[in-house]
Amino acid sequence: MRELLLKNKVAVISGGSRGIGRAIAERFAQEGCNLMLASRTKQELEKTADSIKKQFSVNVSIYQTDIGNENQVISMVHNTMDVFGRIDILINNAAVIGPMGEISSIDGQQFIDTLKNNIGGTVFCTKAVIPHMKLHKQGCIINLSGGGGLYPLPYYDAYGASKAAIVRLTENFALELEKYNINVTAISPGAVNTSMFDEQLKASKDSIGEDNWNVLQKRLNSGGDSIKKAPELALFIASENRKELSGRVISAIWDDWENISNQKGKIIDTDIFQMRRIVPKDRDIEL
Secondary structure, three states: OOOOOOOOOEEEEEOOOOHHHHHHHHHHHHOOOEEEEEEOOHHHHHHHHHHHHHHOOOOEEEEEOOOOOHHHHHHHHHHHHHHHOOOOEEEEOOOOOOOOOOHHHOOHHHHHHHHHHHHHHHHHHHHHHHHHHHHHOOEEEEEEOOOOOOOOOOOOHHHHHHHHHHHHHHHHHHHHHHHHOEEEEEEEOOOEOOHHHHHHHOOOHHHHOHHHHHHHHHHHHHOEOOOOHHHHHHHHHHHHOOHHHOOOEEEOOOOOHHHHHHOHHHHOOOOOOOOOOOOHHHHOOOO
């Protein structure tokens, strides 16, 4: 029998009750990882936890949590320590799409609420687990970026801004925490047709623009990118806590991440797979 890649490890997964978060939870459980699943919907958490426990010989705990509320996040992390006594991995997955539309037409408070959930939740969860990771002098934090994080995504201003912020926070956190052997990586999961995709389908063509509308229709017809790619990438990172990928954004769909990791000497002291300003000389233009 092969050695399980995450045997006896403990992972906290926000938004772990459905979609990509659930897919990561199931893949980690398959490799022997004990889980704390956090989301706002208790019924979904219970259903997911029961399903995982029936399939795999791991311990699964749940905690109903609004990750945009720091006190609730702190309580969730304290509960994780009470139950498991350690935290090895944090998956910052939970996010909302937020208001969609041209900036002058959206609700300003909804914009701020989206940032509070998506950016605040990532900050609160990271901040809360770090002291426990420091005790063991190691940790793996994986942030979900993607849509709008690395390229313009008009009419999704709140979501795009939050995902771009997570890219920058990933690099900042990686530099701040490297002396504690805590690695922080962002992954882009691809255009997966989850409940967030279903929410976008409800928007009108006029509100999100014809280009975005057409992309959604193509995804509807094709089924979108495979939901299995992001869990495999997350497992690849978490199983060896790969320092060479810390502070970087890796695409589950487009990047040959196994080969990238095998060539760590070529990237570890560079800004490859990081977000940077393009200057004229990068395009062979003299200004």
